[in-house]
Amino acid sequence: MKKQSILLIYTGGTIGMKEDPETQALKPFNFEQIQDEVPEIRKFGCEIDSVSFNPLIDSSDVEPSFWVKLCKTIQENYDRYDGFVVLHGTDTMSYSASALSFMLENLEKPVIFTGSQLPIGMLRTDGKENLISSIEIACARREDGHAMVPEVCIFFDSQLFRGNRTTKYSSENFRAFKSANLPPLAEAGIHIKYNKKIIIYPETWGKKLEIKTTLNTSVAVMKLFPGITDSIMEAILYNPEIKSVIIETYGAGNAPTSQGFLSKIKRSADMGKIIVNVTQCQAGSVNMGTYEAGLYLEKAGVISGHDITIEAAIAKLFFLTGYTSDFKEIKYLMSRNLRGEITLE
Ligand code: ASP
Numbered sequence: 001m002k003k004q005s006i007l008l009i010y011t012g013g014t015i016g017m018k019e020d021p022e023t024q025a026l027k028p029f030n031f032e033q034i035q036d037e038v039p040e041i042r043k044f045g046c047e048i049d050s051v052s053f054n055p056l057i058d059s060s061d062v063e064p065s066f067w068v069k070l071c072k073t074i075q076e077n078y079d080r081y082d083g084f085v086v087l088h089g090t091d092t093m094s095y096s097a098s099a100l101s102f103m104l105e106n107l108e109k110p111v112i113f114t115g116s117q118l119p120i121g122m123l124r125t126d127g128k129e130n131l132i133s134s135i136e137i138a139c140a141r142r143e144d145g146h147a148m149v150p151e152v153c154i155f156f157d158s159q160l161f162r163g164n165r166t167t168k169y170s171s172e173n174f175r176a177f178k179s180a181n182l183p184p185l186a187e188a189g190i191h192i193k194y195n196k197k198i199i200i201y202p203e204t205w206g207k208k209l210e211i212k213t214t215l216n217t218s219v220a221v222m223k224l225f226p227g228i229t230d231s232i233m234e235a236i237l238y239n240p241e242i243k244s245v246i247i248e249t250y251g252a253g254n255a256p257t258s259q260g261f262l263s264k265i266k267r268s269a270d271m272g273k274i275i276v277n278v279t280q281c282q283a284g285s286v287n288m289g290t291y292e293a294g295l296y297l298e299k300a301g302v303i304s305g306h307d308i309t310i311e312a313a314i315a316k317l318f319f320l321t322g323y324t325s326d327f328k329e330i331k332y333l334m335s336r337n338l339r340g341e342i343t344l345e
Contacts, residue, residue: 013089059089083138097163
């Protein structure tokens, strides 16, 4: 089999940071220093090239324009490389991986996001193993020579997840990410074991990669809590600048049953806003048919987010409302499984 070639895209994040002696705050350093810390990169049986973003950023500074830049970098290099490893801060990694899963259409090569909780220069760093295994996964082939994981993923602490299923769940454990509604696509022990039944493979290979870079960011998230005031809800639901509202509901997609609340939702939906129901629970799905409280929302025109994560829901709305302004089509596609982001019964 031909030697695999991988492009490492270094965007910043803790993995490549070191302490500023004056302020003691972590600041990014350049990619050559990462290579010095992980000389194994040079020993891999595949060709590894790298590009660094300028400036390198803490991922709290990620903006949709950053996703566009990342997509363009992948597109420009798509024919030359067999896989891509994106070094990215953990804070917004789930948002970026979700966004790219929608923006990269006809993806047939691995795009593996990884990073670390401890900088790569530190003795107990998790960055080395995350980086090395991510490269190995990006190189992995099926017997027919096609990519083993042709998806946008996150690899962290020995687990490979579909990117749009993840949430950063710990700010300090090495196991920083969870994919509560979908098992890992692979687990790295002595061997890397792939869960091929849930990896998504294209029906036909050889399609041209397309990137969808028009995103409409007029999305708001309204998290319900007992005591949320009418004026807060109205400021979100009736705001003319907001095109879509994600309501973070309770449990299986429940919300207050009061007439006052439901009439606000109905009025907002009648104004032409896309309203999506995503549960506040970490695991499980919205099921608006289970309780009366959910049924009312459905009647008011609210779309079920099923078991989507909040990160993926935001990314999907950015993508869909950027791609079309046809209300019916957005509603329809929102409830379809486009990139493995939801489980439909
Ligand atoms: N603040 C950092 C970032 O997201 C945290 C990390 O990389 O783990 O860029």
